[in-house]
């Protein structure tokens with residue numbers, strides 16, 4: 001899968017930008033604050049209509065403007081044009097100029113794997129951050145996932161409201177709570193199954209990839225969920241036994257909204273024991289494993305983005321890592337230090353110099 005072109009209108013610090021990309025390697029360089037991450041953020045946003053830096057889409061619109069548009073041509077077997085238009089009212093997405101109403105029909109089309117420096121924070125962040133990673137990665141692979149997740153969240157909200165109603169109205173019947181619990185379990189199990197499948201698959205590749213980077217080490221993700229190793233009846237029982245506690249607290253105490261991922265390196269929890277370097281390598285190994293998974297499941301090579309290469313990866317390993325990259329995988333690298341990238345690699349790349357929202361393509365060696 002290749003991104004041939006991108007066209008931005010009023011995105012972050014870009015007023016108008018039109019670029020043609022290289023099929024293999026694209027190196028984007030410039031000073032801090034120039035707009036390098038903004039550019040790869042636009043590519044990422046085109047793919048999944050979300051930013052990796054903010055949950056507030058309005059931040060993406062150039063200051064003082066009312067809307068932004070990101071447009072790109074993506075080539076797989078055929079060429080297709082993708083568009084995201086964002087304004088105060090919300091987002092619109094189009095494929096070949098036709099509006100796509102269901103997000104799930106859009107976001108499974110352009111497959112991107114992104115590595116950025118902040119990401120190593122996920123190990124020590126709240127479980128919510130790790131669930132977000134999981135949600136994004138799975139929704140790229142499984143069309144139904146986002147629909148299940150939306151349905152689950154709707155029921156979860158209703159159930160929490162109803163628990164508070166029951167608290168006020170102590171004598172009300174629990175029949176409706178039972179119905180909501182059943183629905184919660186049904187959607188929850190669908191999500192659980194897809195999460196489990198994803199994590200099992202990632203685990204098949206994880207250690208291999210970690211060892212390719214680091215030569216040794218056994219990396220493994222444990223999926224921690226209230227639904228782990230339980231039959232549907234046992235899950236039911238877990239809720240029923242705790243109705244009174246849930247009513248007293250006014251919230252749903254069990255379910256996939258509490259799921260978490262725990263990364264173990266050589267059987268030790270990496271969030272507690274891992275060095276910074278190990279964390280960087282672990283998250284990179286996760287991304288490489290994901291590439292394998294996308295290859296296996298969708299039979300395509302995703303687009304790879306390495307934002308701020310020398311901070312995202314462990315310095316000592318960068319040479320190995322670049323050598324690992326498959327020639328056929330279209331890669332975007334951003335950096336402040338062009339001269340640290342291998343000359344042979346640069347000679348095959350397209351090089352873009354970014355300065356205050358302006359981008360110039362450079363001939364190598366000039």
Ligand SMILES: Nc1ncnc2c1ncn2[C@@H]1O[C@H](COP(=O)(O)OP(=O)(O)O)[C@@H](O)[C@H]1O
Pocket residue numbers: 011012013014030031032033034035036037038039059060061062063
């Ligand atoms: N919505 C926006 N409108 C205009 N400029 C923005 C907006 N959001 C961010 N910027 C500017 O973009 C620049 C940061 O760009 P970024 O891509 O993060 O830099 P870097 O090249 O270091 O990765 C800052 O100068 C910031 O002021």
Ligand SMILES: [Mg+2]
Pocket residue numbers: 036037038308
């Ligand atoms: Mg940056």
